[in-house]
Amino acid sequence: MSEHPFAITLDAGSSRDNRTGSWRVERPIYVDRMPPCNDACPAGENIQRWLYHAEAGAYEAAWRGLVEDNPLPAICGRVCFHPCEAACNRGKVDEAVGIRAVERFLGDAAIAHGWRLPERAPATGRRVLVVGSGPSGLSAAYHLARAGHEVVVREAAPRPGGMLRYGIPKYRLPREVIDAEISAIEDLGVEIRCDAGVADIASAMAEGAFDAAYLVLGAQLSHRVQVPAADSARLLDALAFLAGTEAAEPVAIGRRVVVYGGGDTAMDAARSAKRLGATDAVIVYRRNRRKMPAHADLVEEALAEGVTVRWMSTISRVEKDKVLVEKMELDSAGFPQPTGEFTNLDADCVILALGQDADLAPLAALEGVEVRDGLVVVDAQMMTGHSGVFAGGDMVPAERTVTVAVGHGKRAARNIDRWLRGETGGPPPRHELASIETLNTWYYADAGRTVQPELEAQRRQTGFEEVVGGLDEPNALFEARRCLSCGNCFECDNCYGVCPDNAVSKLGPGERYVFDYDYCKGCGICVAECPCGAIVMVPELI
Amino acid sequence: MLRQIEGSRAVAEAVALCRPRVVSAYPISPQTHIIEGVGSLVKSGRLKPCEFINVESEFAAMSVSIGAAATGARAYTATSGPGLLDMAEAVFNASGLGLPIVMTVANRAVGAPINIGNDHSDAMALRDSGWIQLFAETNQHAVDLHIQAFRLAERLSVPVMVCMDGFILTHSVERVEIPTQEQVDRYLRPFAPQQVLDPAAPVSIGAMVGPEAFTEVRYLAHARLLEALVCIPELAAEFERVVGRPSGGLVSAYRSEDAETIVVALGSVVGTVKDVVDQMREEGLKIGVVAVTTFRPFPEQALGQALEGAHRVVVIEKAFAVGGRGVLGAQVDALVSDRGTKTYTVVAGLGGRSIPEASLRRVLGEAIRGELGAMSFLDLDRVVVDRELARMAEDPRRAPSTARVPRDVRENAARIV
Numbered sequence: 033m034s035e036h037p038f039a040i041t042l043d044a045g046s047s048r049d050n051r052t053g054s055w056r057v058e059r060p061i062y063v064d065r066m067p068p069c070n071d072a073c074p075a076g077e078n079i080q081r082w083l084y085h086a087e088a089g090a091y092e093a094a095w096r097g098l099v100e101d102n103p104l105p106a107i108c109g110r111v112c113f114h115p116c117e118a119a120c121n122r123g124k125v126d127e128a129v130g131i132r133a134v135e136r137f138l139g140d141a142a143i144a145h146g147w148r149l150p151e152r153a154p155a156t157g158r159r160v161l162v163v164g165s166g167p168s169g170l171s172a173a174y175h176l177a178r179a180g181h182e183v184v185v186r187e188a189a190p191r192p193g194g195m196l197r198y199g200i201p202k203y204r205l206p207r208e209v210i211d212a213e214i215s216a217i218e219d220l221g222v223e224i225r226c227d228a229g230v231a232d233i234a235s236a237m238a239e240g241a242f243d244a245a246y247l248v249l250g251a252q253l254s255h256r257v258q259v260p261a262a263d264s265a266r267l268l269d270a271l272a273f274l275a276g277t278e279a280a281e282p283v284a285i286g287r288r289v290v291v292y293g294g295g296d297t298a299m300d301a302a303r304s305a306k307r308l309g310a311t312d313a314v315i316v317y318r319r320n321r322r323k324m325p326a327h328a329d330l331v332e333e334a335l336a337e338g339v340t341v342r343w344m345s346t347i348s349r350v351e352k353d354k355v356l357v358e359k360m361e362l363d364s365a366g367f368p369q370p371t372g373e374f375t376n377l378d379a380d381c382v383i384l385a386l387g388q389d390a391d392l393a394p395l396a397a398l399e400g401v402e403v404r405d406g407l408v409v410v411d412a413q414m415m416t417g418h419s420g421v422f423a424g425g426d427m428v429p430a431e432r433t434v435t436v437a438v439g440h441g442k443r444a445a446r447n448i449d450r451w452l453r454g455e456t457g458g459p460p461p462r463h464e465l466a467s468i469e470t471l472n473t474w475y476y477a478d479a480g481r482t483v484q485p486e487l488e489a490q491r492r493q494t495g496f497e498e499v500v501g502g503l504d505e506p507n508a509l510f511e512a513r514r515c516l517s518c519g520n521c522f523e524c525d526n527c528y529g530v531c532p533d534n535a536v537s538k539l540g541p542g543e544r545y546v547f548d549y550d551y552c553k554g555c556g557i558c559v560a561e562c563p564c565g566a567i568v569m570v571p572e573l574i
Numbered sequence: 575m576l577r578q579i580e581g582s583r584a585v586a587e588a589v590a591l592c593r594p595r596v597v598s599a600y601p602i603s604p605q606t607h608i609i610e611g612v613g614s615l616v617k618s619g620r621l622k623p624c625e626f627i628n629v630e631s632e633f634a635a636m637s638v639s640i641g642a643a644a645t646g647a648r649a650y651t652a653t654s655g656p657g658l659l660d661m662a663e664a665v666f667n668a669s670g671l672g673l674p675i676v677m678t679v680a681n682r683a684v685g686a687p688i689n690i691g692n693d694h695s696d697a698m699a700l701r702d703s704g705w706i707q708l709f710a711e712t713n714q715h716a717v718d719l720h721i722q723a724f725r726l727a728e729r730l731s732v733p734v735m736v737c738m739d740g741f742i743l744t745h746s747v748e749r750v751e752i753p754t755q756e757q758v759d760r761y762l763r764p765f766a767p768q769q770v771l772d773p774a775a776p777v778s779i780g781a782m783v784g785p786e787a788f789t790e791v792r793y794l795a796h797a798r799l800l801e802a803l804v805c806i807p808e809l810a811a812e813f814e815r816v817v818g819r820p821s822g823g824l825v826s827a828y829r830s831e832d833a834e835t836i837v838v839a840l841g842s843v844v845g846t847v848k849d850v851v852d853q854m855r856e857e858g859l860k861i862g863v864v865a866v867t868t869f870r871p872f873p874e875q876a877l878g879q880a881l882e883g884a885h886r887v888v889v890i891e892k893a894f895a896v897g898g899r900g901v902l903g904a905q906v907d908a909l910v911s912d913r914g915t916k917t918y919t920v921v922a923g924l925g926g927r928s929i930p931e932a933s934l935r936r937v938l939g940e941a942i943r944g945e946l947g948a949m950s951f952l953d954l955d956r957v958v959v960d961r962e963l964a965r966m967a968e969d970p971r972r973a974p975s976t977a978r979v980p981r982d983v984r985e986n987a988a989r990i991v
Contacts (some may be wrong), residue, residue, distance in 0.1 A: 036777060038794060039787040041769060044776035176800055 156481020691926015
């Protein structure tokens with residue numbers, strides 16, 4: 033006889049006697065999907081992963097996650113055009129996570145704290161030549177050095193950084209940031225030789241006994257179009273003008289400056305002109321704003337600084353102190369066509385920002401290199417037609433941004449490493465995309481995006497002080513915590529809580545969960561209630 | 575110590591003297607001052623150790639009390655009217671599991687229409703929930719009953735409801751003698767639970783039980799509740815020994831020994847009836863009153879004895895079975911009608927309506943003269959009721975049923991005054 037009150041208190045029974053797992057026809061499995069931010073990142077960063085660390089305030093761990101893929105977070109955190117944010121699922125909920133701002137916070141924190149890049153692998157004895165010290169060359173040099181190869185970077189300019197230094201104005205990218213991140217790479221043992229341009233790749237490789245080369249010569253030849261100009265007219269090339277702002281004595285431009293072109297370089301040129309004392313900085317562009325190739329952020333900032341734009345206009349003639357501008361109209365195919373209507377525009381000088389070409393002369397002696405439309409053709413491994421010679425950055429067909437260049441550098445380095453080791457194959461296949469439809473956004477609290485501080489307009493017209501400020505620690509933490517963790521378990525315990533069979537076990541912090549298939553009856557509630565789409569049902573195979 | 579104190583505050587002090595380990599409640603008028611009082615005693619540290627748990631509903635209040643009691647903690651809660659109904663399922667669970675929870679019910683009407691005034695509809699709705707139900711006549715009585723309730727609950731492992739009239743008792747300031755902590759500690763020893771939920775010795779309580787055992791479970795609960803009829807007088811006597819004041823028990827009689835007419839009532843109205851009895855005694859009428867202190871379990875024997883010799887019994891009730899009869903009245907009638915004693919049920923004081931002495935005198939006079947109906951409603955506004963019944967009878971939407979029902983009501987109207 034039991035000592036308990038009759039039938040009210042019973043000996044402890046357990047529902048574990050009933051192995052409900054035998055009822056199952058489908059089983060839930062945990063999956064990792066590709067978050068849209070990672071998918072969109074040209075540098076192949078595991079953004080979600082480093083945000084996950086940042087969310088916990090583990091900033092050094094977050095930065096270490098970042099530099100697995102990109103050694104230039106303080107730079108990219110300022111100048112990347114953040115395709116990750118355009119892809120961010122949170123943008124469909126309220127506003128995209130300010131990924132770039134958090135990246136910048138981490139990059140700046142690393143500089144402030146002197147965090148060192150990861151140690152190199154044991155030396156392989158192989159030598160790789162990198163030609164060009166722009167973002168792509170720096171990225172490749174870093175990854176190659178980490179893999180244990182000896183790397184020499186040759187740079188034609190007096191200082192390293194390529195377009196980072198000579199193409200992007202200081203107010204977008206302070207020089208001490210460039211210097212800090214480059215010196216961190218140099219600290220790894222990467223040798224960067226400046227004022228050491230390469231005239232002939234083949235002989236440079238032979239002389240230095242290099243086993244492979246990565247060519248990132250950039251695109252530094254400004255497009256010249258035939259603009260009729262009087263002898264007295266003052267015409268400047270945008271790249272030379274921007275590089276000149278680095279000099280002690282900037283180029284004289286006068287008060288009224290016209291910039292011809294509609295790309296990022298045109299914006300930078302017009303904004304720099306304003307800072308150098310131009311009262312009028314007018315951009316003349318042949319199409320409308322929607323068709324303008326410049327990134328929207330830069331256009332907004334330029335307009336906010338008082339730069340004006342003559343849309344649908346071309347320059348027909350440049351004279352001493354004025355330009356003749358012809359109004360255009362778009363035809364049915366969207367191409368601008370002349371209208372025959374002209375106006376005069378006062379101009380002390382005209383800056384041409386009509387695009388750049390690569391100077392491929394150093395490759396001339398390399399056999400097998402294919403050039404198409406002025407660009408070097410590379411295969412999926414970033415290798416040119418000449419075995420062992422890889423190329424990337426602005427000299428290959430791709431979008432011309434810093435982050436694309438960084439991505440090329442990483443990809444090229446990894447492929448050079450495989451090539452040197454005689455390995456084949458590529459990166460593992462990508463996971464399925466974590467689209468917004470796979471998420472349960474209901475579970476996430478409303479949280480508006482953190483706004484970065486901006487320099488007031490007056491100070492933006494008088495000097496090259498950085499325009500966009502960084503986030504402070506609480507704001508960076510808040511922004512990191514806005515991440516939805518699309519497609520990857522962040523251990524919210526929802527599945528653990530909703531399982532009617534107690535068939536979800538916790539494996540401890542960072543270790544996620546495991547299903548107990550003896551009891552999981554395949555109801556799928558965990559799948560339905562997973563906020564981030566990290567569980568799917570699959571049929572039982574009998 | 576003799577104090578001039580609000581009824582709710584006095585009860586809070588009494589509860590604190592009983593050293594509950596867990597108090598979980600949700601505020602509702604007219605109970606609010608009681609739990610505010612207990613809460614402030616916990617916060618000030620006078621009642622320690624005690625966990626005061628604010629919950630989101632009365633259902634939660636009772637559920638938390640169940641959990642606390644099951645783990646061996648002395649548990650207390652309080653509620654009123656609709657609050658009691660909100661927790662109804664858990665109220666049954668508490669008694670079914672045999673958990674000695676003490677709950678104050680500050681009696682309040684149950685809507686609709688919403689009404690926060692006093693009557694006994696709430697306690698009567700749960701009269702068969704397996705709890706002991708004690709009704710306090712005065713605030714002093716309420717204090718004494720709470721102390722006895724903890725002792726009784728733990729002695730039998732049965733929950734106890736102490737009913738006190740909302741506002742009439744809870745909100746009135748009167749002289750109350752609060753026992754000392756030493757007295758209460760002597761009377762009420764630390765809780766020694768009959769069983770305790772303990773992870774080291776796991777059991778399942780309240781799990782599914784089928785028809786093969788359910789009747790037996792209910793029979794055992796019934797037997798245990800009947801045992802209270804023996805325990806309650808014993809514990810009242812012990813209380814008197816320790817505290818020096820007679821209080822509690824099953825029933826309490828006043829000038830009823832030789833009475834031809836005996837009034838039976840629950841709660842604070844007994845005080846008014848006593849005054850009326852005194853007046854009518856002076857006029858030479860043989861009349862007395864018996865208060866039913868213990869309503870559940872129903873003290874058939876004690877009440878039967880108290881009513882012996884009466885020619886007629888008038889039951890004053892603050893609730894009734896709508897469509898049936900008075901609740902207490904029906905039970906009294908079943909008890910004494912065999913003896914030839916005539917019983918009358920007078921429904922009074924619903925939704926906080928006053929019960930004036932003059933009305934009581936009038937209705938008792940009618941009973942004595944044999945003019946009172948078997949069931950009547952004190953101070954019913956006949957004009958309003960008749961007008962409304964007539965309007966209902968003429969309403970074509972209601973014609974099929976009202977054609978008959980109002981006629982029945984009208985036929986009874988001669989008896990219902």
